[in-house]
Amino acid sequence: MPALAALRDLMEGVIPSTVATCAPDGTPNVSYVSQLHYVDEAHVALSFQFFSKTRANILANPRATVLALHPETGAQYRFDLEYLRTETRGPLFERMKAKLAGIASHEGMSGVFRLQGSDVYRVLGIERVPGGELALPPRPSLLPAVREVIERLVRCTDLAALLDELLSALDTSLRIHHAMVLLTEGDGDRLYTVASRGYEHSGVGSEIGFGDGVIGVAAQARTPVRITHATVEYSYGRAVREHAQAHGMTDALTPQIPFPGLAESGSQLAVPISAASQLIGVLYVESPDEQRFRYDDEDALVAIAASLALAIRLLQQGVEHDDDTQASASPSPSPAGTAVTIRHYAGHDSVFVDDDYLIKGVAGAILWKLLREHADGRRSEFTNRELRLDPAIRLPELSENLEARLILLQRRLAERCASIRIDKTGRGRFRLAVTRPLRLVEIAAAVTPAQPRA
Amino acid sequence: MSEPVSASTLLDAETIEFVTRRVSLTVAGRGPGNRPSSARGCGCRVTPDGRRMTVFVSRPQAAALLHDIEAHGAIAVAFSRPTTHRTMQFKGSDAQVLPLAPGDAQLVSAFVGSFVVELSPLGHSAPFVHAVLGARPEDLAAIAFTPSDGYAQTPGPGAGARLPGR
Numbered sequence: 001m002p003a004l005a006a007l008r009d010l011m012e013g014v015i016p017s018t019v020a021t022c023a024p025d026g027t028p029n030v031s032y033v034s035q036l037h038y039v040d041e042a043h044v045a046l047s048f049q050f051f052s053k054t055r056a057n058i059l060a061n062p063r064a065t066v067l068a069l070h071p072e073t074g075a076q077y078r079f080d081l082e083y084l085r086t087e088t089r090g091p092l093f094e095r096m097k098a099k100l101a102g103i104a105s106h107e108g109m110s111g112v113f114r115l116q117g118s119d120v121y122r123v124l125g126i127e128r129v130p131g132g133e134l135a136l137p138p139r140p141s142l143l144p145a146v147r148e149v150i151e152r153l154v155r156c157t158d159l160a161a162l163l164d165e166l167l168s169a170l171d172t173s174l175r176i177h178h179a180m181v182l183l184t185e186g187d188g189d190r191l192y193t194v195a196s197r198g199y200e201h202s203g204v205g206s207e208i209g210f211g212d213g214v215i216g217v218a219a220q221a222r223t224p225v226r227i228t229h230a231t232v233e234y235s236y237g238r239a240v241r242e243h244a245q246a247h248g249m250t251d252a253l254t255p256q257i258p259f260p261g262l263a264e265s266g267s268q269l270a271v272p273i274s275a276a277s278q279l280i281g282v283l284y285v286e287s288p289d290e291q292r293f294r295y296d297d298e299d300a301l302v303a304i305a306a307s308l309a310l311a312i313r314l315l316q317q318g319v320e321h322d323d324d325t326q327a328s329a330s331p332s333p334s335p336a337g338t339a340v341t342i343r344h345y346a347g348h349d350s351v352f353v354d355d356d357y358l359i360k361g362v363a364g365a366i367l368w369k370l371l372r373e374h375a376d377g378r379r380s381e382f383t384n385r386e387l388r389l390d391p392a393i394r395l396p397e398l399s400e401n402l403e404a405r406l407i408l409l410q411r412r413l414a415e416r417c418a419s420i421r422i423d424k425t426g427r428g429r430f431r432l433a434v435t436r437p438l439r440l441v442e443i444a445a446a447v448t449p450a451q452p453r454a
Numbered sequence: 455m456s457e458p459v460s461a462s463t464l465l466d467a468e469t470i471e472f473v474t475r476r477v478s479l480t481v482a483g484r485g486p487g488n489r490p491s492s493a494r495g496c497g498c499r500v501t502p503d504g505r506r507m508t509v510f511v512s513r514p515q516a517a518a519l520l521h522d523i524e525a526h527g528a529i530a531v532a533f534s535r536p537t538t539h540r541t542m543q544f545k546g547s548d549a550q551v552l553p554l555a556p557g558d559a560q561l562v563s564a565f566v567g568s569f570v571v572e573l574s575p576l577g578h579s580a581p582f583v584h585a586v587l588g589a590r591p592e593d594l595a596a597i598a599f600t601p602s603d604g605y606a607q608t609p610g611p612g613a614g615a616r617l618p619g620r
Contacts, residue, residue, distance in 0.1 A: 026484045028528055034609075053614060130515055131586065
């Protein structure tokens, strides 16, 4: 029997497969199935979309025969299957649901194809049906590229460099030109973009809710989600808009930083970044081309995300140890020029530079603390440790990555505010550089709508 | 007493036209212990009155199916047109494996040609279609049966509905 993993390209849903079953009285039935999905070396799943004769038959008599075509070579395979169970939620279901949405969009069947369940089958046998076969163009192994990416990751000694190196390595070694890293918010129902590459606007600081689009579903179900034909159902314009509406966040005090994704995405792949069973974030890649990412690319990204997760955790621990350094109290030079007004809304820590929205949440609270201390005592040197210990910043306890918040803040400042800069001065230490006089305006929480802190 | 119908209402002229060109077709049978068998078909003809349908398969691709049909006569055939997703299934219980009639090899060749035309806008080449359906004439087998049931299977709310007929 051929190894199932070697036949995964058959299971991309480009050409529908057919499934034959028999009723208890022996009457055969054959129907088309949108998705034959690789589960593992011993199992496949078929998409259950409509209550049908196939469904009635497998519940009474679990044997099924599937005919599938390789979409490029035309090689035909026959799968001898035994129905085991139907999953209606969880990782497998979410993967198939997203993939089906892509297939439906490609086939002009959006709104018609809808996954009711993932029917899981044991593979009893696989037969190469005698017949012709076209030669495939040679496809080089992705392993050397994966090795190159991982070797670059393991050399990084701080988080900002790690993220930049990852995106650069994906670009050069795997030719993935549009990618971003999102990290979880402490409370664990949202993600924020901390680094991106290949977009007109970096989108650093933009947020995605769990369950929204390919990225949100990958985070929620903790599983890679891959779409070979992009679909409106999983598009981000829509996801972000709906999330904002659902959470009543259309008010002017928390403007949304636009998500950086491609306007015309053809293929999308989101891979969870996790270590020690804890979700750290999501690595997301996309391409304007359809069918750009195959199962093999998913394997490659999963391996890279695993290395990335460990590197993030190790660097985080390193920073904790180095945090003990005391910040020097050297005064910074007096800034000159016209004053910039910085407004801080205490309700959800949103910060505006003159009239432009800059940042909110934990990163907003950090910036406000730095600016206040800078104004009070002309201090410019700070440590991660003092931020971590400051009750005003209220870092969420679990899995909080202070370093990531600082990168986010540093990048938003670099993009949006020419007069304030954050420079790293060593592990766990940084300097606040202010080049113009600042007028700090605190606006009390009562002014803002009641809202939980992001 | 109603008049006996002169032609099958299951397979009217339009349906006959649908099943005989530009469709993908899959044939299923019933094996020992109610295990299904299946093979891809590479052509179909229907008598003008719609009462008898003949589908063609490649013997090397359909060994188990042909064996099962000879043993039980139970058959199901699904037809689907890739560009429109229109899908229908017909079933019968009197299927027989027969030798090819004169003209059948040419009919199969024309059917494969029509499928090349159908798949071209979807990005599949003629060599691809020939790799899938290109059986040697001497390998072809004909399976003939009387369609006794038909079902609409086009994806959507009406999928699975029995076609009006006898």
